[in-house]
Amino acid sequence: MLNVPSQSFPAPSSQQRVASGGRSKVPLKQGRSLMDWIRLSKSGKDLTGLKGRLIDVTEEELKKHNKKEDCWICIRGFVYNVSSYMEFHPGGEDELMRAAGSDGTDLFDQVHRWVNYESMLKECLVGRMAVKPAIPKGLLPKSQMTDISTKEGPSSPSYDWFQTDSLVTIVIYTKQKDIHLDSIIIDHQNDSFRAETIIKDYSYLIHIGLSHEVQEDFSVRVVENVGKIEIVLKKTENISWKCLGHPLEKHNSLIPKKDTGLYYRKCQLISKEDITHDTKLFCLMLPPSTHLQVPIGQHVYLKLTITGTEIVKPYTPVFDSLLSEFKEPVLPNNKYIYFLIKIYPAGLFTPELDHLQIGDFVPVSNPEGNFKISKLQEVEDLFLLAAGTGFTPMVKILKYALINVPSLRKVKLMFFNKTEDDIIWRSQLEKLAFEDERFDVEYVLSAPTSEWKGKQGHISPALLSEFLNRSSEKSKVLLCICGPTPFTEQGIKLLHDLNFSKDEIHSFTA
Secondary structure (H helix, E strand, O other), rough: OOOOOOOOOOOOOHOOOOOOOOOOOOOOOOOOHHHHHHHHOOOOOOOOOOOOOOOOHHHHHHHHOOOOOEEEEEEEEHHHHOOOOOOHOOOOOOHOOOOOOOEEEEEHHHHHOOOHHHHHHHHHHEEEEOOOOOOOOOOOOOHHHHHHHHOOOOOOEEEEEOOOOOOOEEEEEOOOOOOHHHHHHEEEOOOOEOOOOOOOEEEEEEEEEEEEEEEEEEEEEEOOHHHHHHHHEEEEEOOOOOOEEOOOOOOOEEEEHHHHOOOEEEEEEEEEEEEEOOOEEEEEEEOOOOOOOOOOEEEEEEEEEEEEEEEEEEEEEEOOOOOOOOOOOOOOOOOEEEEEEOOOOOOHHHHHHHHOOOEEEEEEEEEEEEOOOOOOOOEEEEEEEEHHHHOOOOHHHHHHHHOOOOOOOOOEEEEEOOOOHHHHOOOHHHHHHHOEEEEEEEEEEEOOOOOOEEEEOOHHHHHHHHHOOOOOOOOOOEEEEEEOHHHHHHHHHHHHHHOOHHHHHEEOOO
């Protein structure tokens, strides 16, 4: 029996390339939208050419199917006939053809590894790769031996536990000093306890079926100078535990973060507030049994079921207000996550999100992204280039820099929009600029009214060269850019033309 993947996926157009170098979307023909693909895949048409049969595929067989009209691709051991999907692929046919007749797992992971492709391509499933004969011990190829012996990663963490009459304390020894409260993600439901610690680019997972019940609320403490994490659970009954529990899937494992799947928990919609004519501030409440703080510059995924198919989109959390205090208490009560989301009336995902009622639940993933807070260390000049809701990653970066970076001399935001009515939190931005002389904001409109006296147009060499003036000739600079893909790609090119180095630029994609 083939192990057919479960049904769950993010839309292929939901990728958020948090660094430059991701694929670009291409214009799709009419009738080739994601919804059109969902309709086709549910129509009953034979998309594999095998009339419903599932087969084991050898490497030799896979290599034969390498043309647009006959294209098979392997992802994580499963083979899909993507010939019918070619015209629906937002990255274009050429992007898919890079993996034609071969294992496309690495290529897929480079662009959007979080996409759970199984449901979208469920009707394209040809089968599973045939298992290769095992290599006898002692005959491991030299190339593989080298890879194993030279593999670099953090020192293997460990954990322990102890108890009192009323408490159980789980202690994680990460053996790293750069561990913070946003490094650990905890979920426990019923007797299942899950704690994922992000250590550099690795994930250390504790996953246990607890031997006894505990209360929903718990506390977390990080001793940063020694990299120790203490999780204190409250017993439901004051009895002595003989053991912590039994191991569940991937318990006590340390694996590269890129190889982990996304874990979701259901968060409750608490409020929706109009910010502009088409942008709303959504407030979601985490379950009481979850500890999750999204690191600055990272995003999460929201998941909705639309026409029987699960669709996922990335969003970067913000504060409830740009002017709210940003402090990290020792024991934070971070129960809420806020999102600024533009509603597209003709879209697939955001209208469904907007139709949710207060009290409804939305699955929210673990954080993703490669922005490191260390990029802000010793920065003197911080330049932020944002278009539309590409403003969202800038919110926390801006506030963090103003409060926590002693070397900072100035922060400048150039905010691109179509009209004045599209400017998110305009009054708050201007109040912040008034209160902190280091901060300045400039608006650029592409479709202003005749009364508009400010800058207008699109991102250009002239606008940037005037905007990007350093506080001193050799000041340490960081430039962050986020917006639609064409805006970001054009902006990065212009920044390079202006002699800013790759290390001085960090791009997000809205």
